Amino acid sequence: MEQKSNRSSAKLLLGIGATLLANLILVTVNFTVKENPIYGGELCLIKGGVQLVVFGLAMVTQSNQELPKELSLKLHVLGFGLTVGILTLASYVAVQMVPVSDFLVICFTSPIFTVFLSKCILKTSVTFTKVGLCLILTIGVILVVKPHMIFQTFDNDSEALEMEANHTRRATEEMETGDTVNSDALTYTLGILASGVASICGALVNVQVAKCRMCSSNLLMISGGVGTLLVSFLCPLINIPNRIFEDSSGIPFSSWMLIISVSIGSIVAGLLLVIANKLASPTIVIMFRSTELIFALAGEWMIFKITPELLGCLGSILVLASVIAMPWADSIQTYFNRCFMCETSDQPEIVEDMILKEAGIGLLPKQEGWSGDNK
Numbered sequence: 001m002e003q004k005s006n007r008s009s010a011k012l013l014l015g016i017g018a019t020l021l022a023n024l025i026l027v028t029v030n031f032t033v034k035e036n037p038i039y040g041g042e043l044c045l046i047k048g049g050v051q052l053v054v055f056g057l058a059m060v061t062q063s064n065q066e067l068p069k070e071l072s073l074k075l076h077v078l079g080f081g082l083t084v085g086i087l088t089l090a091s092y093v094a095v096q097m098v099p100v101s102d103f104l105v106i107c108f109t110s111p112i113f114t115v116f117l118s119k120c121i122l123k124t125s126v127t128f129t130k131v132g133l134c135l136i137l138t139i140g141v142i143l144v145v146k147p148h149m150i151f152q153t154f155d156n157d158s159e160a161l162e163m164e165a166n167h168t169r170r171a172t173e174e175m176e177t178g179d180t181v182n183s184d185a186l187t188y189t190l191g192i193l194a195s196g197v198a199s200i201c202g203a204l205v206n207v208q209v210a211k212c213r214m215c216s217s218n219l220l221m222i223s224g225g226v227g228t229l230l231v232s233f234l235c236p237l238i239n240i241p242n243r244i245f246e247d248s249s250g251i252p253f254s255s256w257m258l259i260i261s262v263s264i265g266s267i268v269a270g271l272l273l274v275i276a277n278k279l280a281s282p283t284i285v286i287m288f289r290s291t292e293l294i295f296a297l298a299g300e301w302m303i304f305k306i307t308p309e310l311l312g313c314l315g316s317i318l319v320l321a322s323v324i325a326m327p328w329a330d331s332i333q334t335y336f337n338r339c340f341m342c343e344t345s346d347q348p349e350i351v352e353d354m355i356l357k358e359a360g361i362g363l364l365p366k367q368e369g370w371s372g373d374n375k
Contacts, residue, residue, distance in 0.1 A: 015280025016288055022272035023292040029265045030100045031299055033092055036258050040092035041235030041242030042251075047088065047263035048228030054267070055221040068215055077215060080208040081227030087201035088228050088266075090194045093240070097191025099306070101296040101316070105144045106195035108293065108319050109137060111326045113203030121207050129333040130326070137322040143315025145192060217274065287324050294320075 033043070068074050095103050112134045118124040212220060235242050243251050251259075276285045293316060300306045308316070325332070 011279045012284065015276045015278075015284065018272045018276040018279065019285050019288040020291060022269040022276065023289065023295055025265050025269040025272070027100070027292060027295040027299055029262050029269070030095045030103070030296070031303065032258060032262055032265075033095050034100060035303075036255070038255055038259050038262070039235075039241045039243065040089050040096075041232050041240045042244050042259050043092050043262055044085065044089050044228050044232035044235065045242065045244055046259050047266055048085070048225045048230075048232060050225075050260075050263055051267055052222060052225030052229065055218045055225065059216070059218040059222060062218070066216075067219070068212075073212065073214070076208055076211045077219065077223050078227075080205065080212060080220060081223030081225075082230065083201050083204050083208060083227070084224035085227030085229070085231035087198055087205060089231050089235070089240070090198040090201060094191050094194035094198055097187050098195065099300060099304075101293060101300055101308070101312075102144060103191070103195045103198075104293045104296050105141055105316060105319050106192060107199050107202060108290070108323050109141055109196075110199045110202040110206070111323060112137060113200050114206050117203055117207045118210075122210055127329060127333040129329045129336070133322045133326050133329060136318050140315040140318030140322065143311045143318065145315075146311065221270075286327050290320050290323050 068077060091103075091107075094106075115126060115130050115134060119126050209220070232242065236245060273285065273289075297308055297316070301308075
């Protein structure tokens with residue numbers, strides 16, 4: 001029994017370690033994209049190609065992999081791939097236009113869209129706890145982004161924005177001579193919109209994975225690679241440069257190495273998160289995934305010397321708190337429901353036992369006087 005407990009603890013620690021390592025890789029990828037002359041279309045092309053080859057070979061070598069037969073499931077797999085492609089491109093574009101920490105804060109709003117998409121597509125319930133956490137998350141994002149319509153002035157720390165503009169190659173190259181503050185504001189706004197697209201796509205990916213739970217992971221990764229490749233071919237149509245199509249011989253060797261490294265790093269981070277979900281519970285993984293924002297804030301302070309302002313820090317704390325609490329929303333709602341349903345003379349430890357069981361952190365025996373199961 002003790003040996004089994006030690007193995008479980010070791011798996012949990014390995015899962016947490018894999019999550020933290022994935023966070024470090026993703027933050028490094030984001031800062032690399034932001035600081036170097038590489039474009040979203042190029043990254044999508046290489047990442048999609050590498051992902052397609054790697055997981056295509058993995059699927060071929062495993063004879064027990066089956067393709068979906070139902071038309072609806074095939075459509076969901078195709079939709080998953082296209083959504084992943086849009087998510088990848090939007091992320092690469094956004095991170096070049098806004099601070100990495102702001103990009104991550106917007107991406108952390110995906111639970112809001114996941115809740116309502118799950119209601120529409122998966123027919124799951126929307127509880128008061130989920131709505132409350134979504135509201136807290138929205139308030140946190142507003143404090144970080146500080147939209148003009150609410151705060152009346154574009155007060156996103158002009159000095160920090162100027163630094164970000166200097167490090168944002170695409171924005172600087174395309175910037176016309178004129179009011180620098182207005183150009184910075186426009187760039188920031190477009191970056192926030194791209195981050196919002198990434199957040200919505202992230203939520204849609206979560207829902208589509210649930211719909212495709214009968215499909216193998218290799219098939220979904222292949223679909224994601226195909227979708228990312230398709231998006232890379234569409235980039236020139238929306239004025240996103242891709243030097244591989246235009247003049248691949250003109251790309252410096254250092255840029256090739258960066259493009260390949262970023263693409264492989266993104267794939268490795270994704271694999272680490274898959275491994276982490278197998279070693280630890282998804283709830284634990286989501287909780288430690290939120291440390292990516294902390295790593296990004298630390299990176300901005302060390303690289304750009306940007307110190308987060310008070311409102312931004314408060315907003316980030318609200319976002320982190322709501323994201324960490326979101327996986328426990330159903331259990332919290334059940335706890336409150338049973339608290340209000342039980343009289344004060346009832347045994348409160350029974351209710352506490354049930355919430356611990358549902359959260360997966362309690363193994364207490366069933367108490368006498370309580371009827372029903374955990375659902």
